[in-house]
Amino acid sequence: MFVRRQIKMPVPEQAVIGPLLKADLLQACFASDDILNDARQRAADIIEEAHQQAEQIVREAVIQAESISEGAKQDAEQQVWNEANGLISGLQQAEEQLWAGVEESASQVLNSVLASVLNDVGHQDRIRLLVQKLVATQRQSHKGILYCASGDQNLVADVLEEQHLSFWQAEVDNGLNAGELRLETDMGLFRCSWEVLRQALVSCDGASDN
Incomplete structure (x- = not known):
């Protein structure tokens, strides 16, 4: 048969549980x-x-x-x-x-x-060039006298014959130097010299270079 008894168990002081955490403290945490x-x-x-x-x-x-x-x-x-x-x-x-x-x-x-x-250039060729230069100045063929130095008369006559310029006649003018010619026709007076022609050729070539 069971008997009801009351047992008391002592609790050590170090085992005492502190107060429980409050709800508001938990919420704060x-x-x-x-x-x-x-x-x-x-x-x-x-x-x-x-x-x-x-x-x-x-x-x-x-x-x-x-x-x-x-x-x-x-x-x-x-x-x-x-x-x-x-x-x-x-x-x-x-x-x-x-x-x-x-x-x-x-x-x-x-x-x-x-x-x-x-x-x-030989003297005969010079005379030939001078005669050609005088021919170039004439628009038409006119009778005339072609004066030259005494030493050039035969050369001038040969050139006139060579170029069939029978309407010009070679005459001597002692006032002219070798290589100088003077033509007189009804159209006027025309002069030409080798020195002037030579200078003109040299000057013309120099001008063309510039």
């Missing part, structure tokens, strides 16, 4: 965790925003640096082109001066050679 998490999230957002701003600053700095570099490059290229253009202009001027000197020298040499060649 949970709230503090939310605040902490929110703070951490906001801190993370601030850090991310700072990173983005830093990256934006870096990108803008890079763009600005590239712009400055491109501007400096363009300035440098422009300076190089300016120097190149100056050099080219200087070379062109030097070339023009060189060619001017060459042309002048060539003209002098040509005139010298031409003068030498004309000086080597």
